Amino acid sequence: MPLDPEQQAVVDAPVDANLLVEAGPGRGKTHVLTERIVRLIRDNECEAGEILVVSFSRAARDELIRRLHLMSEDTHVSAVNVRTLDSLASQMVLTAIGEVGGDFDQRIKEATEVAADDPEAAGILGYKHVFVDEAQDIVGVRAGFLIALWTAMPSAGFTVFADQAQAIYDFCLMDSPDGQHVADKTTSREMLECYLARDLPTQCQAVRLLNYYRSSDESLKSLCTEVWTNLSDQQHEVAKSTVDVMLRRLVPKPSLSDLGLRPHVAKSRAVLCPQNGQALY
Secondary structure, eight states, X not given: OOOOHHHHHHHHSOTTXXXXXXXXXXXXXXXXXXXXHHHHHHTTSSOGGGEEEEESSHHHHHHHHHHHHTSOGGGTGGGSEEEEHHHHHHHHHHHHHSOOOSOHHHHHHHHHHHHHHOHHHHTOTTOSEEEEOXXXXXXXXHHHHHHHHHHHOTTOEEEEXXXXXXXXXXXXXXXXXXXXXXXXXXXXXXXXXXXXTOOSSSOOEEEEEOOOOSOOOHHHHHHHXXXXXXXXXXXXXXXXXXXXXXXXXXXXXXXXXXXXXXXOTTOOOOOOOSSHHHHHO
């Protein structure tokens, strides 16, 4: 798939760049990520083994690995280290102290301490560029872990992909019903505000991927682009108005409120869809 100008700018950024790439569903995020990796290797800005890709979930990690294995073999992209946050934390602890124990959160905390105390022993100083996928889903101790990585790796560039329109941005872990205290309640928005302030090795820049590629229907593309942009800018009332205007063009209903999705008093409603097509409908 050809790259649009915004996508190409991300792919062409130098290896020491710090980029926050705002990209909602259907913006070609994974395509841009893999193309950027290939470009960095092909142009000899770094070796494949000097690239680390961190993902929130195993499913996203596996999809990234699959995409990379489909790329050109002469770039040796299969040597790129692709891990979940939890897997990376375990690897760092094992490298630094020779053993791994405890649950996932405990390993994250130990890896955060290792990154702060001895990043060389953790084996992370050899990376020239780090990619972070789906950063809007990363909160609590994992958000603190990423902040520790940014601090411990001043010579490495980062490319962080996130979707500011997703509500989990302001989600934080709360104390459990049995009274167990959650020490780290860092939200992903707070984490990324910290990242935007990063100026080593270069000042962080925000880039937004606007074009929508999951449909050829111009009305639907316009709807997804405009509303997502409004939500990313936290212009929620503008987003509602935009939906109303688009619906008047697309369906025989005068406004969003007439679709029968009015929430109950003092409550909100969520609709869970198994497919993107259903969600768009």
